[in-house]
Amino acid sequence: MRIVGIDPGLRITGFGVIEFHQQRLQYIASGVIKTSNLTESDSARLGTIFESVTEVLATYQPDIASVEKVFLNVNPKSTLALGQARGAAITALVCQKLQVYEFSALEVKKNVVGSGRATKEQVQEMIRRLLNLKSAPSKDASDALAVAICAAHHHQMNLQIQKSSKLK
Structure with missing residues (x-):
């Protein structure tokens, strides 16, 4: 199963693609979509996010998708911008008829690092180790x-629950 993960942001949106087969994770690709051109309007940035996520999907052909949920920020304008970026990415995903899992940053960190309060550096290091990257x-x-890894674990758990339900 191929899974795409999206970390939305109006200026920088991260993407990551993994394969999950027989409980093994394999790195396929990752990168960022940058829309930080200050002369670009917010609507143009949202269009760039939509088009770029659509291009990632066409290139890597994932089976399912996952997106980080919006967290409430102290600055309402930042929260709104993040929500709009997330909406552009999710729209690209559902236009391709992908099942979309949504997770909070706390859920992702707890699932991948073991602590919901992990730092970005701890997440980076765990990703490097889990995907055997240099x-x-x-x-x-x-x-x-x-x-994406959180979605893989969640999807696997759902499959196991479905199997055990059918056995009863």
Whole structure:
């Protein structure tokens, strides 16, 4: 199963693609979508996120998708911008008829690192180790890979529950 993870942001959106087969994780790709051109309007940035996520999907052909949920920020404008970026990414995913899992940052960190209060550096290091990488991807790409790994674990657990339900 191929899974894409998205860490949305209006200026930088991370993406990560993994394979999950027989409880083994394999790194496929990761990177960032940058929309930090200050002359670009917010609506143009959202269009770039949508188009770029669509391109990632066409390139890597995932089976399912996962996105980090919006957290409430002290600054309402930042929270709104994050929500809009997330919406653009989710729209790209559902336009491709993908099942989308959504996880909070706390859930992702707890699932991947073992602590919901893990730092970005701890997430990067755990991603490097779990995917057997020579170096850690950028923070945004690592976060996206962590979201994908969380979805892999969640999907596997759901399959096991379904199997055990059928046995009864």
